[in-house]
Structures are given as structure tokens and as C-alpha cells.
Amino acid sequence: MPIRNEPWPEGTPTWVDLGSDDVEAAKAFYTGLFGWEYLSGGEEAGGYVLAQLDGKAVAGLGSKQDPQMPTVWTTYLAADDVDATTIKVGDAGGQIIAPPFDVMDSGRMAIASDTAGAAFGIWQAGTHIGAERYNEHGALCWNELHTRDYDAAREFYPAVFGVEFHDISGEGFVYSTFKRASDGQEVGGIHHDGQMPEGMPNYWLAWFAADDVDAGIAKAVELGATVLMPPMDSPFGRMSVIQGPQGEAFGLITLPTEQA
Incomplete structure (x- = not known):
């Protein structure tokens, strides 16, 4: 049961979350498939929930920011400094979709795309490191x-x-x-x-x-x-x-x- 408690090193795919039209339906599907349980981020988190296995975070589920966008799993890559990383994204020819912002005390993030348009997240850990369980069933x-x-x-x-x-x-x-x-x-x-x-x-x-x-x-x-x-x-x-x-x-x- 691999468990991690420290922030992931830069460049590591550290987290995934699902932007969904129906969060409750998504929760039911993944509970049925993987046995996930959920911890609410509260009103401040806008309905975002952490999916957990045995009390450790494995993924996130939340509502789409834009209902016209497809439902997708977004991969987040770890960064020591999100702001510095977004500058590198621009210098390398990528695009910033959502500029860096704080997610309460959980961390700081941005959404970007590479030179071919593939979207990904950038995550700088605060109290939330990203995936706490990995490489096991449902993680x-x-x-x-x-x-x-x-x-x-x-x-x-x-x-x-x-x-x-x-x-x-x-x-x-x-x-x-x-x-x-x-x-x-x-x-x-x-x-x-x-x-x-x-x-x-x-x-x-x-x-x-x-x-x-x-x-x-x-x-x-x-x-x-x-x-x-x-x-x-x-x-x-x-x-x-x-x-x-x-x-x-x-x-x-x-x-x-x-x-x-």
C-alpha cells in the first residue's frame, strides 16, 4: 500500500481531477468501480471533493467551470514554484489557460497547455500534496x-x-x-x-x-x-x-x- 506524505518532486504527475456535469453521478460511478469514499472541501471549495481510499486522497471530483467543455480527467504536474513554471510554459511556446491562483491553504495552481494544445495542471503543494496513495487498486x-x-x-x-x-x-x-x-x-x-x-x-x-x-x-x-x-x-x-x-x-x- 504505497503511501506518500511529502510533496511530490517537480515534474511528477501528482494529481488528477475530474471536471463533471454531475458530481453526484460521478461519485456513484467511481465508488462502484473503485470503492472510493469522499471528503468535501466545504463551501469554499465550490463543491469540490477529495476521493479517498482508507482516508488517503487519490483524486478529485468537481463541477466544470465551463459547461460547454468535455468531461475529462486533468493531470497535474508538480512544481516547486507555479509562478516561475508558468513563465517557462510561455517561454517554451505553451499557453496559460488559468493563471496561478491559491486554492485556500491546499496549494497554488495553474492550468496550461503545451505547444500542441494538450492541457495539463500545475500544482504547488501546500497542505495538499496531491495523491497520497498510488500504485494500488483504485489509485x-x-x-x-x-x-x-x-x-x-x-x-x-x-x-x-x-x-x-x-x-x-x-x-x-x-x-x-x-x-x-x-x-x-x-x-x-x-x-x-x-x-x-x-x-x-x-x-x-x-x-x-x-x-x-x-x-x-x-x-x-x-x-x-x-x-x-x-x-x-x-x-x-x-x-x-x-x-x-x-x-x-x-x-x-x-x-x-x-x-x-
Whole structure:
């Protein structure tokens, strides 16, 4: 049961949250799928809730700021200084969607997009470090960028977060993991995704660990989800991508025993 109590190092995918049309319906879906319980942020948080496993935060759920936007899981990358990081985003050719602002005493954040338009959050921890449980059933275990502009992404993220890459591409598969600067640990990935439909924006995909991917898919479908990528075995574990009832895509993967 991996648990973390200290802020995540810069460049680490540290948190995910869901901007939803119907927060109560989202809560019911993910409770049914993962057994999540919820802690309300109170009136000041505008209805935002922390999803928890055994009292430790794993994700956030809240209402969309813009009802016209699709329902998505947003990946947040850790930063030691959000304001300085947003300057780097602009210098590297990205865009700032929401300038830095304080979230009570929980932390400071911004929303940005890279040079190819993939949106992501930037999180500077206060009392809330991000994910407190990870790499276990129902918790975040991996985040990866799906992009048509692979080379540009490999220039943008090092310029902003100081990450380095490990190319693990194979036949018909172009992919790099990225290593954070503080310790060289591989904490996320960038996938040159040529299968995205025309007009679909580049995006960050969140993966949640599942003890049994096939059982997880069956439960998700029972709860109203749709299978986008049928389960398949890979060197990284059995995996699938599904779409929640409100349209959000996310991955399920069974981690190798030594990683769980």
C-alpha cells in the first residue's frame, strides 16, 4: 500500500481531477468501480471533493467551470514554484489557460497547455500534496501524454520541468518515458499517437491500477461505461481504456507484482 506524505518532486504527475456535469453521478460511478469514499472541501471549495481510499486522497471530483467543455480527467504536474513554471510554459511556446491562483491553504495552481494544445495542471503543494496513495487498486499509477507532435513534446516538457527521456519505442510504437530531474525516476510517458481521430485534441491520459482489469471492465460497463480499448496483455501489465458515463476516458492496468 504505497503511501506518500511529502510533496511530490517537480515534474511528477501528482494529481488528477475530474471536471463533471454531475458530481453526484460521478461519485456513484467511481465508488462502484473503485470503492472510493469522499471528503468535501466545504463551501469554499465550490463543491469540490477529495476521493479517498482508507482516508488517503487519490483524486478529485468537481463541477466544470465551463459547461460547454468535455468531461475529462486533468493531470497535474508538480512544481516547486507555479509562478516561475508558468513563465517557462510561455517561454517554451505553451499557453496559460488559468493563471496561478491559491486554492485556500491546499496549494497554488495553474492550468496550461503545451505547444500542441494538450492541457495539463500545475500544482504547488501546500497542505495538499496531491495523491497520497498510488500504485494500488483504485489509485493513480501512471500518466501519459498522447500527442501527434511527439518531437515538440520532447522539447517542451524538458524546458518547463527539466525532465529527461528514455525511449522505449518498438515496431509500430513510438513512446518515451520521462524521468524527473531530482532522482531520475521514470514517472510518466509521451506516446506518439497516430490513431487519434481527426479533430480530437492531444491529451493526457490517467491510468488507475486494478487488481483484475477484466473484472474492472465488466463492473464499469455495468455502471454505464464504454470500452474504448479492449483488454490486452502488455509488458507493463494487462490493460484497457474505458470511457466513463459522462464521457471521460481513463486507463485500467494490472501492475506487475513488484510494482504494486
